[in-house]
Amino acid sequence: MIPFGHSPTWSLSGVHSYCLLLLFALCLGGMSVPVAVKVRDTAIIPCYKTCNGDVLWALTTKNEKLDVLRCVQGRCTEGSSFKNRVHLSHEKINSGNLSLIMSPVLYNDEGWYEATCDLELLCKFHLEVFVPTTVSVSVSGNVTLPCYARTEKTIADDSVNILWNKDDQMVLQVQKGHTKYGSGFTERASVSLHHYKDGDLSLNILGVTTSDKGLYRCYHNTDEEHGYPSAVSLIVTAHQKLCVKKFGDNLTLDLFGSDSVTVTFTGSDTEEIQVCNVTGNNTTCSLDYNNRVSVMNHSLVLRGLTSSDGGTFTVKDNMGEVISINTVTVEGVARNRSFVALLAFPFLVLLFIGLFLWCKYHRKSQVPENRSYYNARESIVVIESSQRESAYIGVPQQETNPNMSGDLEDYPGLPVEETMPVILTTEKQDNIAEE
Template structure:
């Protein structure tokens, strides 16, 4: 052990104690990418060596300078070629440290100590707390894409990774602890859509993969890790994700079962490769021109035998795609790219968002007592409307929600039948009233006829009696 090393070891405990008792820590706030100067000034010029260390990196140091030379043997690798003394001559006791191109990983407590000729031991001079605010990155994306939010820890001693979004309050995007995902407080919108780029977190890689983004995913994401050395969460990265429809995006809406054409036109016919891609799936259709013929190169299995070019001759640069018998699973953002012979590069020609509506509900109308027949299919639903007698039914457009569709149809059928029953009762009552009225009228007529007949009989009897009472005239 050298004479210099021995005093360092013997005074290590003393230095630590002094750090927390007598030093007045300074606070420096910097932004990522800046060069910062951590101030330190010795009481005199009789300095043999200067040591800069960071409390969470022991026993490795930030910088050791002795007898006009740097000693790199035990320097932490993250500071290699990034630190220097402000004045290597240390005039007027100036031992300030220059730290270049700081990152958020440089945040921590820095201690400046000197070895003087008089004491022969390290003496604590200055404590500086450096806080490096991450420079927010901005990542643009379009709906349907998979995006990677990058984040890297300073070492592999990471127990916990937490990705959060500022507007989600107490819910997180992803929590990964002891090589396991913790779903307890995850926001439901991220379920089955997020993962780490490397679950082994090699080289400190804790980047997040977010699948099939939507405009609702727009926001500020923060990457935190729990460090063994500090026993606390540390923010490493801030990323603003902006999910928007690009200004030149075309939007096509189709119904299930339809054939759709996604238009795309290249600037000329000198095309080597045509590539249609869906952002969340990869290649939909990739065709290579060989000897004037289009040869399929790669394709997602769900599009097999369902896609083709509108014009295989690609006249006037027409590389539009025909997608047959679309379903709701075909909804997404499609990109058309071509590889041109002149530029020897892929060019993005067109971006199209395809929205596919679910199958329409079929409507059938019948009158009470009528038999109905119709096809039954798993891909469609049928609503029966029963009209009361004498009424003609018409088609109704019914947009029922997914959960209440069956109940809604049952309720309408019951209501329709109930109305029919009520109408039948009303008709019966009306007929009964008419009949009773007719009977009363008929009875009145008969009664009048009987009275008239009675009077005629009485008159006849009276005349008969008078004739009998008068004597005969000779």
């Protein structure tokens, strides 16, 4: 049994884990080292021994013992429960590498694996298979990773033992009343001793960063007493922010305490372009942004927003992981144009009405003056003038005889027009009235 406080598991996935496992196995030789993998992942059970005889890999569980892989005279055959899932890492069994590779790992593959050469024990390892619970949180958020176990309700605080690991590195350890923190988790990770007595060993993490993502495992007292679930996979997503700014405002992009980040911009009709590289308080920016940015309080400040700044600003850490996505809308230019148009509309309406009224008045001023018409059959009006001779109204000038006198009835043969317009001035109307 591995003493409490030491890392009890090896999480294997990919080339990096394989290399670490090889180094560890080289140091420890054939010592028993537990191997822990997620279900459906690939397990590499190391064994660096040389065999000139027959090699047998076998699985021992509480209830049975099964052949995993048997190699006789260089020809290997899988056991019935491991068909097409296992093979040696090296084709030659005398190469000094008898490591067993299993993919995919099934949940009931857990147990003790032994490698023998002509019935002589070479290597022995315990494979632990787990199904992690997935927890997701955004950058800068707080998260609780669940873990529960059977504990004593009246246990003294100095007797509590808790261990949380992340990717086989210590996150937090409570032992004999003292708490130790792993690198980067000081004052950010915690467990509650009060809740521990209720069976709750959950881990609290404040201000999550992208580097916090990974596989976490909870242990209680010894490596044989882990909580449930036995593993938690923490997924860290980018921080999402929607910003509505006015034309000319400043935009503040949180860098979330990262020492080195890259800021990019994507517009509605443009591809992603680089804005700045930020290291500490130093910035290296493109020409379009060089004189507009500064770093203040772990934030990048972009001054004097314009309509072209409307789009998405993305902040990435030095590993290319997205820290935050900032969607920016710049208001002001479009609104001002609409406002001017709104104000101009009433003036245009008034101008149109004024032009309409002016045209209507101008047309009226050109209409001929009203005239009065008199029927010559009903009345005869004689207009006298001191400057003109008497004339008969309604009689054509060429038919007027200056020698005539008296009324028209005295000249029955004289033709008379049906009607004749007469324009009467005020003075003439007065003279007629006097007559």
